[in-house]
Amino acid sequence: MPKTRKPKRKVPVTVRKGKRSGTRTPGPSGSSKPAATRKVIRRFHILHKRQAQLQKFLEGDSVELSRQAKDAREELQAIEQEISDMGGLEAYQKMSVIGQGNDRGGGSEKVLLEFLEELGYPKDLNEGQRWRVLEVGALKPDNYASCSSWMDVTPIDLHSRHPDISEQDFLQLDEEENKEKWDVISLSLVVNFVPEPKDRGRMLQMAHAMLRPNQYLFLALPLPCILNSRYVTPEHLQGLMTTLSYTEVKKRWKEGGKMAYWLYQKTESDKDKPDSEFAPYRKKAVVRSGNRNNFSILL
Numbered sequence: 001m002p003k004t005r006k007p008k009r010k011v012p013v014t015v016r017k018g019k020r021s022g023t024r025t026p027g028p029s030g031s032s033k034p035a036a037t038r039k040v041i042r043r044f045h046i047l048h049k050r051q052a053q054l055q056k057f058l059e060g061d062s063v064e065l066s067r068q069a070k071d072a073r074e075e076l077q078a079i080e081q082e083i084s085d086m087g088g089l090e091a092y093q094k095m096s097v098i099g100q101g102n103d104r105g106g107g108s109e110k111v112l113l114e115f116l117e118e119l120g121y122p123k124d125l126n127e128g129q130r131w132r133v134l135e136v137g138a139l140k141p142d143n144y145a146s147c148s149s150w151m152d153v154t155p156i157d158l159h160s161r162h163p164d165i166s167e168q169d170f171l172q173l174d175e176e177e178n179k180e181k182w183d184v185i186s187l188s189l190v191v192n193f194v195p196e197p198k199d200r201g202r203m204l205q206m207a208h209a210m211l212r213p214n215q216y217l218f219l220a221l222p223l224p225c226i227l228n229s230r231y232v233t234p235e236h237l238q239g240l241m242t243t244l245s246y247t248e249v250k251k252r253w254k255e256g257g258k259m260a261y262w263l264y265q266k267t268e269s270d271k272d273k274p275d276s277e278f279a280p281y282r283k284k285a286v287v288r289s290g291n292r293n294n295f296s297i298l299l
């Protein structure tokens with residue numbers, strides 16, 4: 001039976017200093033200023049992560065009647081209430097769309113297309129060749145409309161905002177059906193959304209198996225995930241991706257910026273690597289102390 005971490009936080013995340021719980025989502029007449037949208041997004045991430053921890057704990061065998069289980073259930077209920085009061089995943093997605101405009105001057109697809117163009121695509125494609133693109137965490141159905149002559153894009157999301165976006169959890173995709181199927185998999189602001197570090201690692205491993213040989217993974221993360229995490233540095237991420245048999249072909253971020261983008265190429269399969277190569281990425285190790293975030297990816 002896998003070990004389940006006990007919820008160790010004494011003060012539930014729903015109790016906040018000097019405030020009533022509940023973050024209001026800026027409505028049509030409310031503020032959608034960058035600070036307000038970021039606040040909703042950050043709060044949603046905290047609640048979502050804690051929700052996953054509590055759910056995992058409550059799935060454990062021996063917790064049914066314990067005092068801790070009672071506390072966990074109460075905290076979970078309060079979290080679910082607050083998420084619902086905020087407007088749920090739908091409201092988070094709405095804020096993310098606004099955030100794309102405010103913080104990034106548009107979506108990440110622009111960066112992916114620039115990367116591909118720098119590599120010579122679509123010019124260098126054989127006549128009639130079309131690329132299969134899996135866009136995970138798609139807020140709009142037509143992000144790649146300008147590339148319809150050479151891309152067939154499949155947008156998926158946990159919560160679909162449009163009939164052309166399939167409501168699908170990437171982590172639940174059939175691996176056999178998707179094996180070496182895709183030319184590009186886009187994980188833009190998705191890995192950091194996934195609450196469990198091991199699921200983040202699994203996501204990157206699944207993407208590797210689903211890419212055709214030598215094809216591309218596009219990864220985008222908020223810059224603090226690599227520059228202000230207790231556990232992850234740019235070098236650490238680079239090592240982890242190399243261990244998973246990805247080769248970095250493009251990278252874009254700058255100190256003081258908000259986002260980091262990478263284009264990785266799938267190289268040989270990771271099947272034959274010794275376990276010692278994976279060991280540094282199986283456990284969290286503190287690399288920076290002080291007031292940091294806890295972002296990590298585990299294999």
Ligand SMILES: C[S@@+](CC[C@H](N)C(=O)[O-])C[C@H]1O[C@@H](n2cnc3c(N)ncnc32)[C@H](O)[C@@H]1O
Nearest residue numbers: 096108137157158159168169170171188189193
């Ligand atoms: C911050 S939004 C990012 C949207 C867009 N890709 C961008 O770069 O702005 C994260 C989206 O990823 C979706 N998402 C998170 N985990 C997912 C998963 N396992 N499978 C599919 N979609 C997922 C969420 O539902 C959310 O809509």
